[in-house]
Amino acid sequence: MKNPARAGLGAAGGPGRILPGIILLLAAVLTGCASGARHVSVIAIWTGAEGQNFQNILDRFRAETGIIVDYQGTRAVDQVLASDVEKGTPPDVAILSRPNDLAQYLRSGALKPLDEVTGPARDAADRQPWQQKDDQGRLYTITVKADLKTRIWYRSPRPPAVLPQTWADLTALGRDTVGGPPWCLGMGSLSTTGWPGADWVEDILLHQSGPDAYRSWAAGTLAWQSPEVRQAWQTWGSIVIGQIDGGDIAALLTDFGDATAQNCALVHQAATPGPGFVELPFPSFTPGAPKVSVVAGDSAARFTTNPAAEELMRYLAEEGQQINPPGLLTSPGLCFSAADLMPTPMADAFYRSALEYLADPGKLDTVLARLDDIRSSIARDEWLTVPCGP
């Protein structure tokens, strides 16, 4: 016999309606929790247009995987990351420009091995000597964005009929073009002000004295007061001092991004200065020497075992996902930017010294002696020895 009470409850919206409702609610909560867990936190230095470019990549990653990336871009990335690691709450992934900082994190055990990076992406990383590995050969970093720094740009719609072969020819070409000091130079870059000068010294040293001297200097074994390094500074001085459009003081007060906003003809920088410039070959110091170049890059490392972060690292490492000029990282004779290989206090002092030298070239002896004092004060195991590659 049918129970009228049960029938009545069902009709009135009792268990007959409540139970499915509860089940639906639980299902919604459970599926909501499951999808909410797939988050990855990433910190990097990129803000503005660079930050937006990276965000576009992250958006595509989200569209493909459903994983939400919480990206934080700030130039204070080093301080924020150090603080987070110390507190035991690091981001899942950090992207840093200095291999030396990544090496220190690897040494402290903060990095996780990137076993998820395999195949061609792993092979490419193996050809880049600046990537961080442990004694067992496990990979800990991948380069997400790389730039070739050995580049000279000339303000002209087309290259000159005769390409300058020497620095004197190059400067003369620039002077003829603008009728005055030809070089564009801006040393300003907020907390890393001075690096454009350091880039010059690195490039000149590499091309004048070769990769071996460059590697020794970057590894802290070749003194700043050595003839090779001193010659590089003096060469830089002879090329640009007194030859900067707007004057040497203006270069100290100008942001590197504004350097080409003047009536100058020549600029040494990685990024394309914009329309109206063509690239010229880097003049040689030693004819017949093999082609070498300085490269810099921002490398990603994983700080947690979040599986979603592993997926992101795999994605970033995949061919075609990196924000790199095609073929750049497989070019021969690439030497990583020495300042980024040096310990932080040494790199900071290098940048500052470029400013001091530009402000007063007569202080070169003092500047180099101070740099050597700092070099001596840094423990040996804080330096990296990275050969040129691949």
Next chain:
Amino acid sequence: MTAISRISRISHTARLLLRLRRALLLSTIAVIVTSFAVWHGVQDAAATVRDRTSPAILAVTSAKTALIKADQSAVRSFDSGEVMLAGPGDDYQNQTALASQNLARAAELSAAGDSASRYLQVVEALLTEYTAAIEQADAHYRQPGGSVLGIADLWNASRLLHSDSDGVLVRLNDLGRTQQDALTTQFSRNWMDPRTSALWLAPALLLLALLVWTQWTLAKRFRRRVNPPLAVATALLAAVIAGMAWTFVVHHDLADTRATLARVVDERNTQAREDDVAQQQELQAMLASQCGQGGGCGPTVTNFHPAQAPGSVPTDQQIAADIAQAGRSAAAAAAAGWLQITLPLAGVAIGALVVWGLRDRIDEYRYRA
């Protein structure tokens, strides 16, 4: 009337009274639970606004004001030559210390969640860069022949503070916006939504209706003009409803707090902009005098134009009065915490009065049945 029909009428009355008592007690429990929950939620939100959100917002605006004053003091110290004797100066030191203290206070009080914490962390890191750049400017400026580099460092420090993309002031503005958003969120949370708050009214009105109907039923059936315990319970319920209506006053006080805080932030920003424009004009003049002989200062300095000074600037007294007003509103909103306990106690008393008021009749008719 037969014996059978009499027994049936008596048991029906007992059942009715028992059902009435059950309904009254259940409604009373519903009133106790909802009034306590709503009042607790509203008071908790009011206390958070008074003790955390509001002071944290003020701390961030104070930090911004202090940093602009610090930068102004540093520029004046370099411009006047005081830097050669006393570095960037006492006022610079005091203002940067004040900014750091305010940031620490904002961090301690912040109820704005993870994103505010991240902004605070970034601001603190950027502030360290800024003070290091000023120290560097000081060190260079004091060296023989180091004035050019010292001024370049001072310019760089000022840009660290003012950079549009990642400057300290921009990040402080981001932090301030996050805190304002947090305040807005606190207002839209369940307990702070006036519609949700009104939910306590439904069981309260139901209980009131039941009490009145019970009183009327008793009067009709037993020819008693009034049941005193139920009358007292009804009066107590009216008091509970009146007390709960105070939540709408709390909403008004908190809305006033939010509006006043927004006004204070605007006023302080306007005041800070005036100081900032003055500082940037002084810096521009100093740079022009330094690189005037050397062919100019380059495109970055040339294209640097101080912002336009605000038309009318609020006085310190105006801002102080508004801060006091915000404090008073927040304090008033959170002042009626004692009701949180009183309301459930009143509910318990209503329940006891209901039991007392119906006990004699129920016993009488149960006994007769």
